[in-house]
Amino acid sequence: MTPRTKEKNEEIRLQRLAQIRKAAADVFLNKGPLLEIRDVAAQAGLGYGTVYHYYSNKGDLLYDLLWDALERAGGWLKAPLEAPLKVPPECPQEVPRASASGEAPAGGHFGLAAAADTGNLAAADSSRETAAAAELGPVAAAGVRLLQLWAEDHALYLLHKLAGEGFASLPEARSAPLSAAFRREVLAPLASLLETGHAADGAATSDGNAEELPYRLERAEMLLAALVGCASLSLRRGRLHEEARDIACFLKL
Numbered sequence: 001m002t003p004r005t006k007e008k009n010e011e012i013r014l015q016r017l018a019q020i021r022k023a024a025a026d027v028f029l030n031k032g033p034l035l036e037i038r039d040v041a042a043q044a045g046l047g048y049g050t051v052y053h054y055y056s057n058k059g060d061l062l063y064d065l066l067w068d069a070l071e072r073a074g075g076w077l078k079a080p081l082e083a084p085l086k087v088p089p090e091c092p093q094e095v096p097r098a099s100a101s102g103e104a105p106a107g108g109h110f111g112l113a114a115a116a117d118t119g120n121l122a123a124a125d126s127s128r129e130t131a132a133a134a135e136l137g138p139v140a141a142a143g144v145r146l147l148q149l150w151a152e153d154h155a156l157y158l159l160h161k162l163a164g165e166g167f168a169s170l171p172e173a174r175s176a177p178l179s180a181a182f183r184r185e186v187l188a189p190l191a192s193l194l195e196t197g198h199a200a201d202g203a204a205t206s207d208g209n210a211e212e213l214p215y216r217l218e219r220a221e222m223l224l225a226a227l228v229g230c231a232s233l234s235l236r237r238g239r240l241h242e243e244a245r246d247i248a249c250f251l252k253l
Helices: 006-034 037-044 048-054 058-073 121-134 138-152 154-164 172-196 210-236 240-250
Strands: none
Touching (some): 006 037, 006 048, 138 172
């Protein structure tokens, strides 16, 4: 048998870490701080010793899981929504419709361009989903996208949930840097979106009266807390992806 190369060993290590963190996020949704390393091992389909080799205690595992999720959390507002949103029909009488020409209403910064009519059924379905997403305003579209990301990545949901609690389950030496990074990478861009209709780096601090910043960040925190609360039941039922737009309509984003 050919010995594994250093590069292959590193690839396996990274795969194992991702597998363990994903399993830990899934377990945490059901057990919270009561989760144990053995629970994570069972969820991941790995041996207890394998998981223990990477994480000897659940505190280190949760801390790494949250930082890893934060690295993925900062771009959801800045990047355009390239993939069509899987959304149900629009909220009745609550969101503006696209024009007869198929153009998105003015101000739809997160709107998606309609796919060209190729006669292919799959392309037509994608175009309808894209047009439905374009009808949403920027805040609602971003909210739907975030909810759908939570459905796909439970660690992201866990990050936002624990951020709303001030990362109280972690020691202060660990919670403080996480809170500061979350404020910078997530809250500030979201505050900018709520204020101007589009996310931009530094906009939450460079425009307007600096004294308004705490209030604007509080609005962003309240919005995320509302999304977390509404997403909880749908997430446990495994229906968050399908019900994301219903939640956005309910919150009148």
